Amino acid sequence: MPADTKVGSVSRARYDALVGEDRKLVLDETKIQFKIGDDALEIKPMRPHGGSLPATGEEPFEGQQRLEMFADDIGVSYNQVRTYRQTASRWPREHRAQGVSFDIHRILEKLDDRFEKIADPLPHRPYRRRPRLPGPPPLRVGQPLRHRHPAQRQRPAHRPRVLGPRRRPPPPLTTPTPPQAVTLK
Template structure:
């Protein structure tokens, strides 16, 4: 395949992808090991049980994990996250060809069996080739907002996020209504038309 990707040839890009996957695998291995160590230091505990208030128990867990994080040179929140991900994925259920980051996203699937089945069945690759998990495809499975919207609904949600500030929304709406096709469709919507009419009459 000819052409360039960014500033490199396609051939060099493919080499870097292969290297990158090796690096990610190495990084994931370290993340799993740190998470497993944190679980060994403080196994996951359910709320309630022998200590319904959870106060002393949770404090002890927090302090032990915080100490471990400081002693290995990581943030407490990072190690706490690794610990949770390890607890959601028994060693026999982890996929070497799927990054720790993807496992972390899919860890949010509540049902254990559904979670294990999901990681083993990546969606089709939008650029062709073998099915492979991406950050966004994993987010779609768990219902999170994606980084690169593709569907109309995802793009609409992204626009809503960007225009959550009223001042921004007003500028965007004004710009959009200057486009005849959009203005026509907006005024054809009963709710939108009544909202504009009501606002004008109240002003």
């Protein structure tokens, strides 16, 4: 793609600069999310699987209250802190991949082989235009059609010309009969 090509309303060079800046922001965001998760783990460590009962010397539901207080104090929701804590617990610092977003870590956290998957990621393929398919080029606005319009096509004999709700035929026209005189006895 030539350097003077526009991407949206900006030049290609400006677009590349914006992408570089925003990639750095995504990496910073990932660091922030893991830091909040690590801090939440320090405040309330994860229990072993199936640990619904409080640990020894711990009040029931005390951990949730501490995490809610932590979330309120730093200005994020409790559910965000809980998600960051869960992901940080599944990804020890030595296995976190640099340059990979927090959301990818969160998605992969459920896999048993997540450390191998993150170490050998699929190659990133930038968006490329699909090659044109063989055949006639696509139509442009105002270009005449090369085939008959659907209204000009032959209809099967069993299909009515006008589709829509069926209507009853009107009753036949008859001349009204005058009312009969009633005689009283």
